[in-house]
Amino acid sequence: MSEPQNDTDESVAEALDALDEAIEAKQGDRALEILKTLDWEDQRRAISRLTRGEAETLLDILGIEQSAKLLSHLTEAQAVEIIESLPPNVAAAILDEMPAEESSNILRELHDDDAKEIIAGIGQKEDRDELRKRLEYEDGCAGSLMRGYPVTFRENSTVGEVLQDLGEHAEDYSDRDVQYLYVIDEKEVVVGVLRLRDLVLSLRHIPVRELMIPEPVTVIDTMPLDDLAELFEKKKYFGLPVVDSAGRILGVVPRDSVEHETAEEQADMFLAASGIVNGEELRSMELKDRCIKRLSWLAPNIVLNIAAASIIAANEATLQEVIALAVFLPIVSDMSGCSGNQAVAVSIRELTLGILRPKDYWRIVVKEGSVGVINGIVLGIVLGAIAYLYKGNIYLSLTVAIALSLNTILSVLLGGLVPLFLKRMKVDPALASGPILTTCTDMCGFLLVLSIASSMLSKLSGI
């Protein structure tokens, strides 16, 4: 893989350089030509390397239509960043060119005022109304993910009429999934689904009423992503019709939109668990924003860290007496933290897979308690042995062994349970489990080591 990879990388690097030149020289056609030679990933990379000013120039020379296409291929975070930096009227023109489900998702990430200003700059009233309506939906719900303008037919249409319509409007329907068509009554209520394959294999004069699958599964526009994902996992639907509270069809939510959104949520979970909160960070974003974003997570953490360290401060006398304990304090707290994190990960995973419910506390106590006892004892013995080799004092060895064992048990129990509590309280477990766990295991770890030591201080003194 190494040889051709390098070749490609070099030609991409050349293309990126050429793109820079074309932007500088304001050669729109040339820039577009170069972009077209790159695949989506390389386009993303190319854009992430431009300054905001350069990106603005590029869109300017590309024109509205090509800019909209480019934005569709970028990651959402990149598109948001670019739209933010554009004058509102240009942003409005570009977003108007994109499918409403994409542009509304970008607008959702902007400040409310900015989004309103951009929407106000969109030409057609119905486009403005559609975007405003979409922005009222919760992020990720059926109404925010659906494609508008589903292909519908009336019950008494015949197979022949439907096929003819499909043929005549082939161009209009080219970007839609037409293997499922929806049958509606006079109130626009969905009464059936037609499969293209069934149409194909039927006589032309039959009314679609006789061919359709009646009483199809529909989803209400406010259905949240979790429920959508569950539905799509249950059955291999290509898409599901989205209806309002009166049952009228509003659009179709395609399987790949639900899967894409679910993958994004997984990625956000991973980022949140690592301290990147409130949406993702890209290194092309402004330095100030990146620093503030990261500090907003670090600031509460410093408070938690100080709370944990206050246990050491309160026991300085013991530590002064037995300075060797200072070596073991971070080991005990870190190791228990690692054990607890494993339990957190298993709980979050089992919650995601649906094989654990937020109220299954007792199951966790049994299942994690047993692992905690065994692993706690194993790790305690190992650390105790190391402590003995280090100082040759059996009491030091006992102190750290008992502290690590107990703290491991506590930590896996807590690690297993915290995600369940958070889930019940509607807090993202990936976001908050880590800091809560670490603070508790640090505090308890320090407390256990120092209080066990102080209970046998005469045996430990001076090591």
Next chain:
Amino acid sequence: MSEPQNDTDESVAEALDALDEAIEAKQGDRALEILKTLDWEDQRRAISRLTRGEAETLLDILGIEQSAKLLSHLTEAQAVEIIESLPPNVAAAILDEMPAEESSNILRELHDDDAKEIIAGIGQKEDRDELRKRLEYEDGCAGSLMRGYPVTFRENSTVGEVLQDLGEHAEDYSDRDVQYLYVIDEKEVVVGVLRLRDLVLSLRHIPVRELMIPEPVTVIDTMPLDDLAELFEKKKYFGLPVVDSAGRILGVVPRDSVEHETAEEQADMFLAASGIVNGEELRSMELKDRCIKRLSWLAPNIVLNIAAASIIAANEATLQEVIALAVFLPIVSDMSGCSGNQAVAVSIRELTLGILRPKDYWRIVVKEGSVGVINGIVLGIVLGAIAYLYKGNIYLSLTVAIALSLNTILSVLLGGLVPLFLKRMKVDPALASGPILTTCTDMCGFLLVLSIASSMLSKLSGI
């Protein structure tokens, strides 16, 4: 959401109890009936609550065919666990009933000897051969994900013949995606793709040669998951034909298989980053296996922790002199660890999105260095101020402020770079970045605090 949720939960709990009773009474029909009232998630939950013995009894009373269906709906880890516990001939019968791409993925997770024994127990020679062939593929590559037996036609077939064939074999094709059909030449080489919608809208006597999209995109059976995911992201293919090195069609890899596998990989990444390595852990697995799995990750970590703590051991004299430092050692190391983890997460995410390449070191140095300097100074000032409030000694305050600032810079640089190095060395960044980073930031944090302190020991002595 709370009211109906509770209702459902209660009826599910009742169903689970009834299932237990049915299993105990060996009432196969009743057990099957109860399972059918549950959705997939609840089925998974129900199974995860059974002991291995109970699960075996359940499959026994369900019979081969129903067991195969049940296994298809479980998570892969659950299916592997159950297959492992069954007698090889029963496992063989059940796996033989499942689609080859599913059963081969389960077999792949077993010990080689167990997998061989099970395959040997399968009745038909061609089924055995197919499974053996599939097991030779790397996990996640096109050959391991593809569905076999694609729907193919010859170039000179007419539209009418194809439609007739589809009608006659509607039953056989019912579980396959027929909106794309493949046209092959006499050597079984794929020469075109037919869209069902185009067939529908054509005259029946036209040969498919004139209607097909010629020279379609095909993937070689050894193409790895990453490349497949990239291809599917580039264009909205429903599926792509998989060919051998001679261009002969072997199967079709559907979009949802690629997306499902990618999501699994993301989940594995999250688990690996939290210390659950070599596949996932479910709490229904045996206690011994769960303990060993977790210890296999904790054991190397204890070594790394001791390496870090050895820095404290080497500087015990300084610490004895200035015991207040013991309070700040864990704060400095933990806080830098948090900062570094944020950089790790951003690098892993950017690598995944394709906007960062493993050799973009310089970009990371610039982008992370600047964040490190700013956040390092901010955090240093905060911690320095707290240290001053705590002991009223400006030198203690300076020591921790400088140590935290420098260690933050180092940590974000390292955090940003380590995933790139690991990726180049073909090691999973999610797996190894955390421990490497934590060990380094702990060591450097301890070293910075203690060596800065010892350089101004006379000013700090006794606090």
